[in-house]
Amino acid sequence: MILKKQIKTHDAFFKNLFAKREEAKHFLEKTIPPEFLKKLDMVSLRLDTTNYVSNELNKFFADVVYDCDYFTNEKKEKIKISLVFEHKSYVENFIHLQLLKYLISIWDLQIKQAKDKKLKMKTFHLRPVILIFFIMVKQIGRKKILKNISNLWTKI
Structure with a gap:
């Protein structure tokens, strides 16, 4: 029971901190590489209150998601920052x-919303998602995470 309460406390702290637009903006400006950051319109940064964490993942993850405009060579597009x-x-x-x-789960909802709006699926594009992942492990766990990820696939 204590562990569940501790998890909810951590989730609440995380969500309360990053749901504040200025806090999230400041964090993103310090985290995202400058060459990519200059393509983001940080003025357009808007909190997305949709819950994308499924019931299956709810026991492991908490999320805060923002919508933001992104400038490509051709035009301005919408992206999600999660x-x-x-x-x-x-x-x-x-x-x-x-x-x-x-x-x-994010993209499935985008497809569902596009179908509900009766958008033409041939011209519909999924929004890119910038995913920034926080994990609670001790410092020694960081190297283990990177090692585990690099060993996930068979070398060809």
Whole structure:
């Protein structure tokens, strides 16, 4: 019971901090590489209150998502910036699959909303997602995470 309460406290802190637009903006400006940051219209940064964390992933993740305009060579496009907090104290072997499920839940909702609006699916494009992932592990766990991720696929 104490662990659940601790997780909810961490989730609440994470969500309350990054749901504040100015805090999120400041963090993103310090985190995103400058060459990419200059393509983002940070004035357009808007909190997306949709819950993208599925019931399956809810016990592991909390998220705060923003919509933002992104300048490409041709035009301005919408992207999502997702801050995901993992509240496990151990390193998951297949965390990349959990993150992929999370991304798919965002894109599935985009497809559903496009169909509901009767948009032409041939011309519809999924929004890119910048995913920034926070994990609660000790410093020694950081190297283990990188090692685990690099060993996930068979070398060809």
